[in-house]
Amino acid sequence: EPEVTQTPSHQVTQMGQEVILRCVPISNHLYFYWYRQILGQKVEFLVSFYNNEISEKSEIFDDQFSVERPDGSNFTLKIRSTKLEDSAMYFCASRPRLVTDTQYFGPGTRLTVL
């Protein structure tokens, strides 16, 4: 069964450094998402991406964040200058086409900012 994959599974970085989190959505899906989950808290929507552009973003997704689909398979989240409070689990998700389609999640990348 196709699945969303994410790399790395765990990323440790120093405050102020740039990080890129990578995702490979399911191949025939058209909508892509990033979410984060701070330890012990709920999952928060960051951004949705469709047709090579951001379709919606939350107030969390400020200028420090960017997303890109550099080729036909990868979907990346970049944090330009990490802060301690960026430490969280980051989930990528994709869905096929319709708003009534299921959204499938990747296993997540745990980001630790020191």
Added chain:
Amino acid sequence: SQQGEEDPQALSIQEGENATMNCSYKTSINNLQWYRQNSGRGLVHLILIRSNEREKHSGRLRVTLDTSKKSSSLLITASRAADTASYFCATAVSGTYKYIFGTGTRLKVLA
């Protein structure tokens, strides 16, 4: 209250018992999805119910949706120790591309 509040926050039951979790939301939605998350792991999709549906079943899962009350419930029948996890509802907000997650219910099933 926030969009996507769930209750109870935590639930502890014996194996074989049924577990019911509730989710409330505030906006119009296209659909509502339930996910399971084992500790520190990813989100596993359980079931999706569309806004024009009232009830849906999948195996031991039963989901109801009451759009007039803006609430949903997830029932797990004949629970097993392996059902121990956190359960989240996620609403696809109408007119947006956004999904909003609930605060989650931590279910513990005792063998």
